[in-house]
Amino acid sequence: MKAANQSTLSTSLSTKSPKLVTLTALATACAMLLSAPVNAAEADTTATSVPSAMDSSKRVIRLARPNAAISSTAQPNAQVTPPANLQLGAATSNSQPNSLPQSAAQQRNVPQNPAPMSSTPPQMTAPAVATPELTGTTRVYEPGPLTATGIDLRSGQLASIPTPQVQLSDVSFVPTVFIPQQKGLGTDKLDVSLLDDFIKEVSPNARHYPPNFPNRSQRHYTREKIKVLAEWIEPYAKSPNASYDVLLRAAKLNGMGRNLDLGSDYTVRGGQYVDRAIKIQPDSGEANFLYGLMLSEGGGFKEGQKYLDRAVALGYTEAEQSLAQSDLLTDRRDNALERLRRLAQKDPNNAIIRQQIKLVEEGKFYIWDIPAPSINVRPSA
16 A cells, blocks of 8 residues: 555656756746846955946946945955845855756756755855945046047147237336324334325326316226225224324325215215324324315315415415415405416426416316316226
8 A cells, every 4th residue: 555655656746747847947047047146246346446447548437336335454254144135146046056957967856845945044255355445425536548639738829729919018016105003103004005096196186176087987986996995994094093194095085085976974074084184293284285175175265275375384386276266266366366377487387287377367267177187097896
């Protein structure tokens, strides 16, 4: 009975063996397909993350693999747990080496009860890595040697492109001027080189009322630059211990701002600063002239005359011209002509005085209404 059962079982297995062989072959083929990319990835983990070009003339940009860093201090033969897909592929590929060429042998020796695939992953030994890999989304750029030949722009001129030509002419220098910031010795200095150069250039156009400019652009640029410079010097001039030099320059800027209709604030500040300057240096011909000029051209003829007379006594020639202007505005034309002709005798080379005499003889009332000299004021940076 037992022998009959074994014969029946053997017959049954022999009839089913072709199906089992077919399933085994399919499983082997799938294992090889799964293990191919895994083996490639496994081989890639042993390489450094810095890309290398197959052709050195190319430039390669590669995205580093995230979470693939391996410490450079890792011990050799360290045990690591591979990912799930790597475990499956490695186990399958190791359990079925050379499965396709041995399919005939498997058909002859089919096991009675094939063992199921183990769920426990085999241990893998990671090779030592000398350099840690970059992780995250770092882009590694490897430049290759430049092989293309071209024109070196540093060595010559490109064809059909003109060479820029630069010429320097009318070179001028601004004298360096430092003034004390406050009264007394040992005070800090202010560099007013550009400020003095600007005041000297625009004073013939803007110091007297009405101001006169060759064009509207120059008038506009002068107004804007006066705003900037007056704002710069204002904190120094407001100081209770401001020096005479600071106060005088602040008064000049604000006086020109008043003539250019920048507002009443410029009128008030200009008068305050020049008054303080005179108190520091009562014998300053320029300060007395400037204060008398502001008062008389603003309508205070009597108040301004005493300061102008003081400036004339101190030898300030331009104060005489301002007194002639006051004579004209108070209906004393003869006094104005007499004063200007006397000035012309003292300074026969002064073309402005000759033009002023002509204006008075023609019945005009503003001796500063003469052709304005050309100036070179540029917009503020």
